[in-house]
Amino acid sequence: MAETKLYTEQFRVMDCDCDMNHRLTAGAFLRLAQQISTDQCDSIGMNDDFYRQNHAVFLLAKQALQVDRVPRGGEVLTLVTMPEQCKRAVFKRVTEARDEKGERVALLDSRWVLVDTDTRRILRRPPQAFEAFHFEDEVPFTLDVAIRKPAETAPAGRVTATYSRCDTNGHMNNTRYADAAADVLPLEVLTRGAVKSLVISYHNELPAGQSAELVLGRDENGGWYVAGQREDGKPCFEAVLTVE
Template sequence: RKTHTAYVLAKLALHVTRLPRVDEELTLVTQPERCKRAVNKRITHFYDADGAEVATMDSRWVLIDTEKRMILRKHPEQFDDQWAEDVPLELPMRLPRVAPEDCETLGTQTAAYSRCDMNGHLNNTRYADIVCDAVPWQVWDSAQISDFIISYHREVPRGESFTLRRAALADNQFYFDGEREGKSAFESLLTFKSL
């Protein structure tokens, strides 16, 4: 509040080595990296009780000025001591170029009350729910997710809607795009491996 700043999630990639069990306790180890070109990287490892890695997540965060609604390229001085100089690991985050006409339109999704965060926008986690719900049941019945990539382009304010599109790609992949007001609000890519 003093600096009128907030971190927002710009994109993330998740690699799943194996699905955790519902009752399983995991240990998370996170490594935040200092700001480079206006972005803070954070790598999070998920370990099981034996110390084996279950999943890895690479998330990219940007600091915004909450009053001017713009990304800050230089952080306030008091933020400088919180980050590692370099975290060498990163996961692939490149999304394929898929034209809207190559996608199937699945209808609209709305930033309803239960889907929004305290800032009045569709919560980042809800995008993942939406795209996972849009994967055909037969895929979930015969495969498990191995990689999930999402890139947030524009926020979806509460009460607003976007058009959800899906394209089935080669190699057990599904591409998603959420379009609002003629522009992409987000894109996502889910990769599955057969059971």
């Protein structure tokens, strides 16, 4: 049985992942977290071939990011990712980032579901091959992943699943929704402040070449609510960002 309780990796904050104030963007941090999660799975043999052979794949349902301090370009971050055993068809994975002093700068709580690639249905019980990987029974960090829609929203343009936004699944990568949500905020909001928390709920994937209409609003706590609706009328995603 493969022990898969935690995995550690270091990343340097690249200038190309920073905003105009030389701070790591929320979307770029999600990409670091995605990379370490993939690296951990690859290290134990849970790779593309494994998923194809077992006709199952992990899909991201929700995630919440809490930023204690926004890292700046050139910093070296140590990320630790901790996957949790399946509970009620949901796999939780928590990823923590610490700076060179050992102080936590960010925490990410992501919720995944395992989907049958033939039927597209959520698997409430993982295939037998997945039982060889022993995740943590309980990961002691949890963030609120709930999103509350404000009473009023206004049109905020559209986002298209262009070539540079798509991944090997043929649809817009989950981290690019964070970019899209930030991009519709007033520019002066992000030049004066930084994203300190982000919650995203993924409803329906946005295939390559397709677009989603965006709306923008403010929730009761002052957060920025952004949502997208696909051309077929199905909801694509919802997000709430707080900027300080």
